[in-house]
Amino acid sequence: MLLTSLLADPAEWYPILFDSPMNIARGICFWLTIALALGFLISLLLVRGEKRGAYLKGCLIFFVVYACAVGITLLVFTFLEDGITLTLFAPLVALIAAVGVSAVMLALKRNKVTYIIAGVLIAAALIATLVCMGVYYESGDAAEMNGTTNDAVNSVALYVSAAIAVIAVLVVTFLTGRGDKKGFDTKAISYAAVCIAMSFALSYLRIVKMPQGGSITIASLVPLMIYSYMFGTKKGVFAGFIYGILQAFQDPYILHPAQFLLDYPLAFMCIGLAGCFAKVKALDKLPQVQIALGGVVAGLSRFVMHFLSGMFAFGMWAPEGQPVWLYSLSYQAGYVLPDIAIAIVAAVILFSSKAFVKQVRRFNTVKPSQNTPTAAQSEA
Numbered sequence: 001m002l003l004t005s006l007l008a009d010p011a012e013w014y015p016i017l018f019d020s021p022m023n024i025a026r027g028i029c030f031w032l033t034i035a036l037a038l039g040f041l042i043s044l045l046l047v048r049g050e051k052r053g054a055y056l057k058g059c060l061i062f063f064v065v066y067a068c069a070v071g072i073t074l075l076v077f078t079f080l081e082d083g084i085t086l087t088l089f090a091p092l093v094a095l096i097a098a099v100g101v102s103a104v105m106l107a108l109k110r111n112k113v114t115y116i117i118a119g120v121l122i123a124a125a126l127i128a129t130l131v132c133m134g135v136y137y138e139s140g141d142a143a144e145m146n147g148t149t150n151d152a153v154n155s156v157a158l159y160v161s162a163a164i165a166v167i168a169v170l171v172v173t174f175l176t177g178r179g180d181k182k183g184f185d186t187k188a189i190s191y192a193a194v195c196i197a198m199s200f201a202l203s204y205l206r207i208v209k210m211p212q213g214g215s216i217t218i219a220s221l222v223p224l225m226i227y228s229y230m231f232g233t234k235k236g237v238f239a240g241f242i243y244g245i246l247q248a249f250q251d252p253y254i255l256h257p258a259q260f261l262l263d264y265p266l267a268f269m270c271i272g273l274a275g276c277f278a279k280v281k282a283l284d285k286l287p288q289v290q291i292a293l294g295g296v297v298a299g300l301s302r303f304v305m306h307f308l309s310g311m312f313a314f315g316m317w318a319p320e321g322q323p324v325w326l327y328s329l330s331y332q333a334g335y336v337l338p339d340i341a342i343a344i345v346a347a348v349i350l351f352s353s354k355a356f357v358k359q360v361r362r363f364n365t366v367k368p369s370q371n372t373p374t375a376a377q378s379e380a
Contacts, residue, residue, distance in 0.1 A: 015207060022077040029070050030205050033218055036066070044353060052355045061107040064194060068100035071201030091129040092246075098125040099197035102190060115186035122193035130245060157312040158258035165266050165305060169273075172301075173237045176276040180232030188231050191363070192239045195223040200246050213253035213263070214306070214335040219346035221271050221339070225298065226347070228275030229291055230363040236272030244268030259313035262305045270301035274347075287351045287361075292344055299340030306332040 015030045017023045040059055047055045072093055079089040102118035184192075202220035209215040224243060228236025244265040254260045274294040277283060283290045310328030318327035350356050 020081065022074070022081050025073060025077050026204065026206070029074065030207075030218065033070070033202075033205055036063075037218075041349065052353075053359075056353070056355055056359065057107070061103060064103040064198060065100050067198045067201035068096045068103075071096045071197070071204060074204040087132050087135060091125065091132045095122070095125040095129050096197055096201060098122045099194055103194055106190065112186065115190050119186045119189040119193070122197075123189065126193065126242065133245065133248065153256045153259070154312040154315070155256065155258070158256055158262070158309075161308040161312060162258040162261045162266070165262060165308065169237065169266060169269055169301070172273060172276075173233050173269075176273065177232050177234035177237075179279055180234045184235065187363070188235055191230065192227060192235065192242075195227040196239055196243045196246070198223040199243055203247065208335070210331070210335050214332070216335050216339045216342070219343045221274075221298075221343040222346050222350070224268070224271045225274035225291065225295060225343060226350070226360065228272045228298075229278045229294065230275070230360050232278070233273055233275050236275050237269045238272065240269040240272035241265050243271075255313050259309050262309040262313075267302045267305040267309075270305060271298045273301060274298040287357045288348045291347045291351045295340060295344035295347060299336065299344070302340065303332055303336045306336055 015027055018027055040063075043055070044052070075084065075089060075092055075096070078084045079086070084092075098121045102122055105114050105118055181188075199220050199222075202223070203215075203217050205218045205220070207216040207218065224236065224240055227239050244267060247268060248254065248260070248264045253263070274291065274297070276297055277290040277293045280290065283293075307328050310332050311325050314331075315324035315327070318324045351360075
């Protein structure tokens with residue numbers, strides 16, 4: 001049942017789809033990314049000692065710039081094929097370019113001035129992007145553009161589900177983020193923008209795209225998961241919120257305001273929960289387990305959001321005789337679970353590197369004071 005949606009005829013398998021300039025570019029980027037990732041892993045095993053830290057720093061800079069280049073390249077092809085309007089194209093290119101430039105700046109010299117410049121540059125591009133998105137969606141009937149009518153949507157159930165989901169995500173966020181460092185400094189803002197843009201660029205590297213929205217990507221959620229681990233779940237959830245807004249640009253399936261909340265901001269806010277086990281001292285020597293467990297929580301939470309949306313907003317596409325809940329369950333599981341599984345595997349591989357974990361933990365929230373019990377002690 002889980003493979004029903006994946007094997008459906010309308011599904012598009014991008015790594016082997018070369019029927020248009022856009023899909024050719026996407027296929028090339030897909031296989032190039034696989035080759036670069038394998039090369040990175042092999043070389044990481046060969047580099048030893050003090051050189052490994054410098055190597056990881058260089059690789060980070062390269063992959064940030066590479067992800068930005070991929071994002072801009074695929075945006076250009078999307079624009080040329082009339083898949084995105086100029087209103088969305090221009091600010092998105094500016095945002096991704098700003099992130100690439102900021103990453104290079106921070107790599108060359110990290111001080112208060114460069115953090116401020118990077119933060120202002122990226123924040124300005126991000127605000128412009130969000131404003132343009134609002135203008136775009138106010139210009140037409142979203143339901144009609146996606147081939148349905150507002151009458152087919154269960155508005156009451158959607159509003160109730162969205163309201164409960166908002167409360168649930170906020171409660172979990174504050175419970176798991178009690179020890180997070182308060183406030184956004186320039187460093188947290190800069191890294192948030194970099195991770196958001198990296199995830200956004202990588203999200204264009206799809207393995208398969210589903211007919212009614214959703215896709216399986218090459219570990220596009222990993223940068224957001226790492227950010228949550230680095231800076232805590234509160235900041236991670238906020239970064240996921242911004243990323244969810246940006247996801248509405250790619251292939252918008254927006255029928256209803258509450259459905260938009262469930263499928264975009266709320267679904268990806270859940271990815272910010274990936275760092276919820278980062279401060280569990282009992283797992284301090286097992287960072288791979290910390291990020292894996294966090295990834296499971298994040299992935300299942302995201303799945304619930306899409307499941308509710310599918311059941312109450314997209315039920316009109318359920319095959320005749322099939323319960324709507326079963327249709328939504330199988331459809332969402334067909335892409336959400338593989339997508340988060342790929343991200344978890346990639347994150348575990350990264351967190352298996354002691355040098356990588358050491359760098360990440362430099363930002364890993366505030367250390368508890370001697371008078372403050374840790375999570376493990378509280379459970380005892």
